[in-house]
Amino acid sequence: MRKPKIVVVGGGWGGCAAAAAAAKAGAEVTLLERTDMLLGTGLVGGIFRNNGRFTAAEEMLAMGADIFTVMDNCTTHKNVEFPGHKHASLYNVYKIEPAVRSYLTELGVKIMTNARVIDAAKEGNKIRCVVVENVGPVEGDVFVDATGTSAVPANCTKYGNGCAMCILRCHSFGPRISITTKVGVEEWVGKKSDGTVGAMSGSCKLCKDSIDPQIVKELEEKGCVVIPIPESVREEEKLLSMKACQQYALKEFIENLVLLDTGPAKLMVPFFPLERLRKIPGMEKARYEDPIAGGKGNSMRFFGFANCNTHLQAIGPVDNLFCAGEKAGAMVGHTEAIVTGTLAGHNAVRKAIGEKLLELPWELAVGDFVNYVIGEMKKEEGRQYKYTFSGSIYFERMKAKGLYTTDVQVIRERVKKAGLQSIFNTKLV
Structure with missing residues (x-):
């Protein structure tokens, strides 16, 4: 055969x-x-x-x-x-x-x-x-x-x-x-x-070199870091309902930055406006690796x-x-x-x-x-x-x-x- x-x-x-x-x-x-x-x-x-x-x-x-x-x-x-x-x-x-x-x-x-x-x-x-x-x-x-x-x-x-x-x-x-x-x-x-049609991909990547070194150190040691987001910086509009990854549509992902170490720092939100992200302690110089316009949206x-x-x-x-x-x-x-x-x-x-x-x-x-x-x-x-x-x-x-x-x-x-x-x-x- x-x-x-x-x-x-x-x-x-x-x-x-x-x-x-x-x-x-x-x-x-x-x-x-x-x-x-x-x-x-x-x-x-x-x-x-x-x-x-x-x-x-x-x-x-x-x-x-x-x-x-x-x-x-x-x-x-x-x-x-x-x-x-x-x-x-x-x-x-x-x-x-x-x-x-x-x-x-x-x-x-x-x-x-x-x-x-x-x-x-x-x-x-x-x-x-x-x-x-x-x-x-x-x-x-x-x-x-x-x-x-x-x-x-x-x-x-x-x-x-x-x-x-x-x-x-x-x-x-x-x-x-x-x-x-x-x-x-x-x-x-x-x-x-x-x-409404479709859903947005549920996470972004941040360059580690753009994040506070102490956060990166903890991230690489533990694999995960959870950083509280000041109420003045939170953006709740639609972020839970728009995600493709519905298993991450929890309020904890609105109230905190959840970072995972996958080589870069994986940010567990569909997107986060850069000007707001940089107001969070340790994120003052943050830069997106993927998507490049991760402060605006995602796929x-x-x-x-x-x-x-x-x-x-x-x-x-x-x-x-x-x-x-x-x-x-x-x-x-x-x-x-x-x-x-x-x-x-x-x-x-x-x-x-x-x-x-x-x-x-x-x-x-x-x-x-x-x-x-x-x-x-x-x-x-x-x-x-x-x-x-x-x-x-x-x-x-x-x-x-x-x-x-x-x-x-x-x-x-x-x-x-x-x-x-x-x-x-x-x-x-």
Whole structure:
């Protein structure tokens, strides 16, 4: 049997996880990324293993998704606590991209950067190829859309505070093009309860050299610093409701500056006007690293969730397309993207060779998460919310169902009972 060709479009955490899973299943994999670096918003993120994400990560590791090991190897702080969150790990955002690139290369994934996909061509009910700008067609047997739901400057201008010059760098590398849109799959836009569209990315990066050295010293020692904001400086308007990362929409993030050490100083608000920020003791010389205009706004997200099933196969006029990351629904975070990406990449290979597609069981936290959120995405009211293992609606469900635990042995036994030990390390071809 020849190796099936799997083409993954989008090199964020979801796309990288999909590429890894497909390669480990035995496929020939090409990963297309429109910018010059992998990981997308993962280049400014850095938080994992907090709250229910610990459970999810350990379930995935037990199933063979060792991309989490790459994250662990780039971790500079473990068991960090900050408002609403326990036992977080923080990876270094400067070290993570080369590490992931090396990991994928060792798996045999062909990585093409500066490869913006602008179209897709169909034959009957199948995608035959995607078209890369200035390159041409890239053919495959099965495709994974991991293009995300942001990276369109017009959305930041229309629904946010304008382009904040973030890590997605749309003006340099071109805006995101949705493959699901190109082939006619139904898509939905995330809305808030008040009817407004989209959500703003939830954090910024500050240059450590621009912050008081004593704050930096404490930050690097502990991984987290909480600095009270004088009442005269607080800006409460909309900051809680506008965040994509709803698990951080707590009053503590309004009353305090919460800084995490992810290499730079990660500031846990969507944006903070610079003139106000510099009135806070220790922040008198503060400067934004990302987004550069972090005193004005941040990137807008949640445009274009695709209609897919619990196998993460797109529902529509083609049957050889899978979805990963936020493309599959309002699933927020690196861990969440890796979960969906791994399942999508694995099932892409199963589809290519005619095997039954894998559905993660409800008895696992990751299975309950994917299956539940996919169901919620079919409802208009369900698309008003964001879902994550680390807080808000889903974490509460996770705890209520007894799925949240930090006992690694319990988690491994759970995966063993489901018959899925090392499933993502198993060659299918």
